[in-house]
Each structure stands twice: as C-alpha cells, then as structure tokens.
Amino acid sequence: MKDPEWSEFIRRLFQEAEPYLAVRGDMAHAQVSHDYALTLIRKEGGNARIVEPAIILHDVGWSRLDPREISIAFGVLAEGEEADRLNHIHELEGASIAGQVLKSLDYDPLLIEKIVSIIRTHDSGVDIRSREEGLVKDADKLWRSSKVGFWQEAERQDLDPKELYRYLNERYKEWFFTSTALTLAGEDLEERAKEIDANRLDST
Numbered sequence: 547m548k549d550p551e552w553s554e555f556i557r558r559l560f561q562e563a564e565p566y567l568a569v570r571g572d573m574a575h576a577q578v579s580h581d582y583a584l585t586l587i588r589k590e591g592g593n594a595r596i597v598e599p600a601i602i603l604h605d606v607g608w609s610r611l612d613p614r615e616i617s618i619a620f621g622v623l624a625e626g627e628e629a630d631r632l633n634h635i636h637e638l639e640g641a642s643i644a645g646q647v648l649k650s651l652d653y654d655p656l657l658i659e660k661i662v663s664i665i666r667t668h669d670s671g672v673d674i675r676s677r678e679e680g681l682v683k684d685a686d687k688l689w690r691s692s693k694v695g696f697w698q699e700a701e702r703q704d705l706d707p708k709e710l711y712r713y714l715n716e717r718y719k720e721w722f723f724t725s726t727a728l729t730l731a732g733e734d735l736e737e738r739a740k741e742i743d744a745n746r747l748d749s750t
C-alpha cells in the first residue's frame with residue numbers, strides 16, 4: 547500500500563544522499579538496489595522502515611575516500627589488504643554519515659541504530675543478525691547482475707562483459723541470504739547473456 551508521507555520521506559532521503567553518492571557515481575546503484583529491496587520486502591517480509599533507508603544510504607561513505615583510494619577498493623575484482631582496509635572505511639564512514647542524515651530528518655532513534663549497524667558491516671559482514679540486514683545485503687549485490695549495474699560496472703571498471711558475466715555466473719549462488727534474490731540474480735544473468743550475444747552480433 548502506498549503511504550504518501552513515506553514516499554515523500556524516501557524522495558527526501560535520496561535528495562540528502564545525492565551529494566555523497568555523486569562522488570563515486572553511485573546514484574544509479576542506490577536507485578536500482580532500492581528497487582530490488584522493495585521487491586525483496588514484498589516477497590520475503592521485513593521492515594521497510596529499516597531496509598529502505600539502509601539501502602539508500604549504504605554507500606555514502608565512499609565520499610570520504612579520495613579517487614585513488616576508491617580505485618583501489620573498487621568493484622567486484624578488488625582484493626588484498628589495502629582494498630579490505632578502504633572497504634571497511636567506506637562502511638564506517640557510511641554508517642556515521644547515515645546516522646547524521648537520519649538524525650537531521652528527526653528519524654526514530656531506535657530505527658537509526660538498526661540502520662547504522664547494518665551499514666557498518668554491509669559489505670564485510672559474513673553473518674546476518676536480522677532479516678532486514680539480509681535484504682539490504684541481497685539488494686546491494688543484485689546490482690551486479692542488473693541491466694544498469696552490469697553494463698555500468700563493465701564500463702567503469704573497464705571489464706570485458708564476457709569476463710564479468712563469467713565471474714558473476716561462477717559466484718552469484720554464494721552471495722545471497724534469500725531465495726528471492728537468488729532467483730532474481732539467475733534470471734538477470736540469463737538476460738545479460740542474451741545482451742552480450744546481441745552486442746557481439748552488432749559489432750561483427
């Protein structure tokens with residue numbers, strides 16, 4: 547059911563997040579992942595008052611790193627100690643910025659605490675402590691196989707789409723906490739495979 551007040555709050559939240567997300571070009575990521583989060587909430591349950599703000603704000607912490615650092619920690623292929631360290635910084639800084647943004651909007655302090663705690667380990671945490679945390683992690687990772695996400699990441703990380711597809715297809719089954727996300731990622735990847743084939747035909 548549509549709640550106009552809530553829709554307005556979500557619009558406002560995107561507005562607040564925009565300057566932070568713009569630093570790494572993450573606005574599309576936040577929007578696409580938010581759409582997936584809505585689907586996951588619908589199919590899996592979970593508190594939208596936690597999941598939606600958390601997914602919108604989860605990557606605002608990249609804004610605290612400089613471009614060189616961002617490039618080290620960037621993307622699905624980033625690995626190594628330095629990448630892990632920088633990745634952790636984006637989680638901690640993101641949690642702190644998200645807390646400030648939500649506080650400035652007079653959001654419920656108990657919900658802020660839950661949202662901040664999810665953002666603090668959204669990438670590095672292996673286990674989940676709540677259904678909401680699982681949904682945020684799943685919505686974040688669904689970006690990778692989404693139409694916008696796949697092609698945007700191939701371009702900005704300068705990856706051969708075929709290579710990126712192979713990488714995702716080999717690993718995606720290990721990433722998700724919900725069966726809905728697993729199914730969606732599988733369907734998305736089938737679509738990406740068709741697009742890659744179509745692209746190849748276009749270029750010959």
Ligand SMILES: [Fe+2]
Pocket residue numbers: 604605636668669
């Ligand atoms: Fe992140």
Ligand SMILES: [Fe+2]
Pocket residue numbers: 575604605686
């Ligand atoms: Fe993310």
